[in-house]
Amino acid sequence: MSNLPKLERFNENVLSKYQIYNSIFTTLPFDTIDDTGVLLPLLHKVCEKGFQLEKNPTEIVDHFFEKYQENPTEKEKTDLLFRFIQFIERQVVLFDAVEDAAYPVVNNMDGYGTLRNSKEFAYLNNKKDELKAHLEDFKVRIVLTAHPTQFYPGTVLGIITDLDKAIQNDDLLLIKKLLAQLGKTPFYKKEKPSPFDEAVSLVWYLEHVFYHSIPKIYNYIQDHIYDGKPIENEIIDLGFWPGGDRDGNPFVTTKITLDVAERLRQTALRSYYRDVRRLKRRFTFDGVHEILARIEKRLYKHVVRSYAKVNFSQKILLEELYAAREIIVNNHQSLFVEELNDFINKVRIFGFHFATLDIRQDSRVHHQAFTQIIADLHKTGDTTFPKNYLSLSEKEQIEILAVVKGTIDPSILTDEDAVKTIESIYALKEIQKRNGERGANRYIISNNQTALNVMETFAMLNLCGFENELPVDVIPLFETVEDLENAEDVMRTLYANKTYRYHVSKRKDKQTIMLGFSDGTKDGGYLMANWGIFKAKEALTKVSREFDIEVIFFDGRGGPPARGGGKTHQFYASLGPTIEDKEIQLTIQGQTISSNFGTKNSSQYNLEQLISSGIKNEVFTKDQLNDTHRELMDDMASISYKTYVDFKNHPRFLPYLEKMSTLKYYAKTNIGSRPSKRSNSDTLDFSALRAIPFVGSWSQLKQNVPGFFGVGTALKKYEDAGRFDEIIEFYNASDFFRTLLENSMMSLTKSFFGLTAYMADDEEFGAFWKLIFTEYETTKRLLLKLTGHKELMENFPVGKASIEVREKIVLPLLTIQQYALKKIQELQKSNGSIKEIEVYEKIVMRSLFGNINASRNSA
Numbered sequence: 063m064s065n066l067p068k069l070e071r072f073n074e075n076v077l078s079k080y081q082i083y084n085s086i087f088t089t090l091p092f093d094t095i096d097d098t099g100v101l102l103p104l105l106h107k108v109c110e111k112g113f114q115l116e117k118n119p120t121e122i123v124d125h126f127f128e129k130y131q132e133n134p135t136e137k138e139k140t141d142l143l144f145r146f147i148q149f150i151e152r153q154v155v156l157f158d159a160v161e162d163a164a165y166p167v168v169n170n171m172d173g174y175g176t177l178r179n180s181k182e183f184a185y186l187n188n189k190k191d192e193l194k195a196h197l198e199d200f201k202v203r204i205v206l207t208a209h210p211t212q213f214y215p216g217t218v219l220g221i222i223t224d225l226d227k228a229i230q231n232d233d234l235l236l237i238k239k240l241l242a243q244l245g246k247t248p249f250y251k252k253e254k255p256s257p258f259d260e261a262v263s264l265v266w267y268l269e270h271v272f273y274h275s276i277p278k279i280y281n282y283i284q285d286h287i288y289d290g291k292p293i294e295n296e297i298i299d300l301g302f303w304p305g306g307d308r309d310g311n312p313f314v315t316t317k318i319t320l321d322v323a324e325r326l327r328q329t330a331l332r333s334y335y336r337d338v339r340r341l342k343r344r345f346t347f348d349g350v351h352e353i354l355a356r357i358e359k360r361l362y363k364h365v366v367r368s369y370a371k372v373n374f375s376q377k378i379l380l381e382e383l384y385a386a387r388e389i390i391v392n393n394h395q396s397l398f399v400e401e402l403n404d405f406i407n408k409v410r411i412f413g414f415h416f417a418t419l420d421i422r423q424d425s426r427v428h429h430q431a432f433t434q435i436i437a438d439l440h441k442t443g444d445t446t447f448p449k450n451y452l453s454l455s456e457k458e459q460i461e462i463l464a465v466v467k468g469t470i471d472p473s474i475l476t477d478e479d480a481v482k483t484i485e486s487i488y489a490l491k492e493i494q495k496r497n498g499e500r501g502a503n504r505y506i507i508s509n510n511q512t513a514l515n516v517m518e519t520f521a522m523l524n525l526c527g528f529e530n531e532l533p534v535d536v537i538p539l540f541e542t543v544e545d546l547e548n549a550e551d552v553m554r555t556l557y558a559n560k561t562y563r564y565h566v567s568k569r570k571d572k573q574t575i576m577l578g579f580s581d582g583t584k585d586g587g588y589l590m591a592n593w594g595i596f597k598a599k600e601a602l603t604k605v606s607r608e609f610d611i612e613v614i615f616f617d618g619r620g621g622p623p624a625r626g627g628g629k630t631h632q633f634y635a636s637l638g639p640t641i642e643d644k645e646i647q648l649t650i651q652g653q654t655i656s657s658n659f660g661t662k663n664s665s666q667y668n669l670e671q672l673i674s675s676g677i678k679n680e681v682f683t684k685d686q687l688n689d690t691h692r693e694l695m696d697d698m699a700s701i702s703y704k705t706y707v708d709f710k711n712h713p714r715f716l717p718y719l720e721k722m723s724t725l726k727y728y729a730k731t732n733i734g735s736r737p738s739k740r741s742n743s744d745t746l747d748f749s750a751l752r753a754i755p756f757v758g759s760w761s762q763l764k765q766n767v768p769g770f771f772g773v774g775t776a777l778k779k780y781e782d783a784g785r786f787d788e789i790i791e792f793y794n795a796s797d798f799f800r801t802l803l804e805n806s807m808m809s810l811t812k813s814f815f816g817l818t819a820y821m822a823d824d825e826e827f828g829a830f831w832k833l834i835f836t837e838y839e840t841t842k843r844l845l846l847k848l849t850g851h852k853e854l855m856e857n858f859p860v861g862k863a864s865i866e867v868r869e870k871i872v873l874p875l876l877t878i879q880q881y882a883l884k885k886i887q888e889l890q891k892s893n894g895s896i897k898e899i900e901v902y903e904k905i906v907m908r909s910l911f912g913n914i915n916a917s918r919n920s921a
Contacts, residue, residue: 587706769809
């Protein structure tokens with residue numbers, strides 16, 4: 063079966079099985095979904111045919127009710143629509159489970175981009191030593207974030223996991239029972255989750271997926287590349303944002319930060335406790351059994367009785383395990399030693415922290431809080447800062463900020479944000495004591511614009527009682543096009559400061575810098591954001607190397623291409639020698655966690671792809687842009703940027719999002735704990751709007767504007783000038799440019815303008831819709847011309863096939879959503895009843911969930 067082409071494997075193991083299990087699912091009797099399974103396929107056919115005949119969603123839904131229902135009341139109509147939504151949500155879950163179960167069959171676990179493939183290729187090319195040297199200091203850091211793009215509760219995740227296993231075993235009876243369970247299990251919460259709730263849902267992945275997949279990769283590298291010898295480098299690190307990310311989330315408190323850190327610690331120790339109990343069944347011989355019994359007892363005190371103050375740490379645990387291994391090797395012929403080695407590797411990788419809890423806050427909040435801290439210190443007679451500090455130049459302020467030390471008492475502070483900021487730093491210190499330094503040793507400054515932003519954070523950290531060297535990485539996050547352009551000057555100022563440079567030297571001469579794709583795309587459009595980040599990385603690499611500092615880039619990447627997602631490993635493999643690449647760090651969020659890392663197989667495969675992309679870039683090939691390519695990229699990015707900014711400044715841009723999309727409904731859902739915008743204003747402020755609801759709203763419209771707008775116009779300039787051959791040559795020669803456009807093609811593939819074609823006749827927004835559609839048509843036509851393909855994603859048939867199935871499943875859902883939006887508009891114009899409007903608003907909100915999860919990387 064594995065010899066079949068990948069698309070055939072997909073059709074046989076995913077598509078065919080889904081059709082079989084879906085036919086079972088549609089006949090199951092549910093309490094509230096009696097005839098829904100029979101009617102839904104009919105609605106699906108009506109939708110498909112209706113859009114072919116260029117009908118609008120209202121006409122399609124009305125036609126369905128006329129044809130298949132006898133004079134239904136409005137309540138009967140909306141009740142059935144709600145049942146359809148419930149059913150489709152579960153069809154998406156079923157398809158997820160079938161696709162997950164077939165993952166190792168469809169994706170060759172030893173094929174291209176896997177570690178085995180990379181190892182064999184290195185050995186064939188006599189590059190074994192280069193491969194080993196590369197892996198000695200190369201790392202991949204996956205940082206899990208709880209942005210509002212994933213709503214599966216833990217109960218549903220458990221069903222998906224069980225369905226996955228049952229489908230792999232072809233256990234039809236169990237599958238039927240699980241499908242029945244799925245039909246009766248609630249999918250959404252009536253109340254918004256707290257940041258702690260979000261953390262708990264993501265810890266599920268740590269415990270049930272990453273705890274198993276990461277050591278498996280590490281063990282393979284140790285056994286097959288290092289011949290069983292120890293490796294000093296962990297190779298894969300985990301990061302964690304829920305509970306530590308305060309940026310725009312007023313619900314993240316100091317208590318929640320500490321509670322999340324404790325949950326991470328307890329989960330790691332609980333996993334160790336289970337492993338030690340299992341190991342005791344193997345190591346029953348003298349000397350070893352006693353050590354394991356001692357470890358078990360100490361873990362029990364921590365996990366069951368929560369004895370957090372017992373003197374126990376990763377270092378102590380490893381010392382015990384190393385002693386046990388020495389006895390096994392010397393006295394017991396290394397019997398079962400590989401099982402102990404596996405456990406030792408887990409403890410080395412996950413420590414007592416499981417994943418590093420990052421603290422993040424906006425620079426504007428910092429600045430306001432810091433200004434108030436200085437005023438409060440002055441009131442108490444504190445002389446840490448001179449009286450005229452706030453009137454000094456930025457350069458003079460930085461000189462003072464570099465050297466301040468002390469211990470601020472939060473009780474003297476009068477500003478709430480100042481108290482929260484200082485308390486979060488004290489929480490960071492507490493976490494380091496309990497979980498080890500890796501428990502929380504990174505402070506990220508979002509919306510970072512100046513060196514002063516970094517130094518204010520640096521000073522606040524130093525004013526919280528860190529007596530010796532500061533055991534924290536201060537990480538600026540550059541997001542907008544302007545901030546990316548200024549990033550080099552900001553870092554040069556910091557590196558030139560002797561105190562800050564000394565701090566970096568104590569952090570192993572490494573400086574982490576975060577770059578935000580999401581807000582970059584929202585600010586400057588697809589091409590400019592990607593090219594702006596590429597150039598910023600080059601400039602930051604250059605200035606860091608000048609100061610003998612190794613820069614580490616941390617990418618704020620979402621699921622879709624519009625937020626830096628898409629084919630991530632291909633993106634990293636395409637970076638050249640002008641960009642530092644000793645580590646790959648990226649955020650993983652929403653459905654991208656469940657789709658790319660939701661099972662042990664998918665997690666292992668995608669982690670290996672990321673590691674192998676680093677190997678490819680460092681050991682084998684270096685894709686370097688020449689001057690001609692740079693000129694082309696600069697020009698296209700500029701054209702695209704102007705096109706996008708003009709579009710963004712269009713007088714109908716914000717009203718269109720407000721009135722015609724689902725934007726305002728993101729804030730009303732109970733998916734995530736964080737507000738959908740940074741300000742509390744009732745009016746829509748584009749700068750305060752978060753990237754996720756922005757990108758997600760375009761996705762719900764099936765327009766995916768942030769992933770392509772401006773690309774077509776940039777390409778058309780070269781077609782009109784008779785220079786399109788230059789773009790074709792660039793595409794064929796550059797992995798970077800090719801990956802960029804292939805990811806944009808994914809955005810186009812997930813677009814469906816037939817859904818909203820009725821808007822072309824809208825009196826207020828018709829011309830604006832046509833503007834978007836024209837750019838879509840231009841981009842699609844020219845990308846097909848550029849690639850020589852007849853269809854989008856022609857060279858990724860399995861990805862294309864998966865998208866087509868998912869889009870087909872949710873077509874009725876999208877139609878219902880547009881029908882409801884149109885109803886709301888009509889009722890508002892005619893002063894319809896508030897209760898009726900609320901019903902249709904609820905339909906819109908409920909339809910968000912299924913669309914998000916079906917698209918997987920759409921928001």
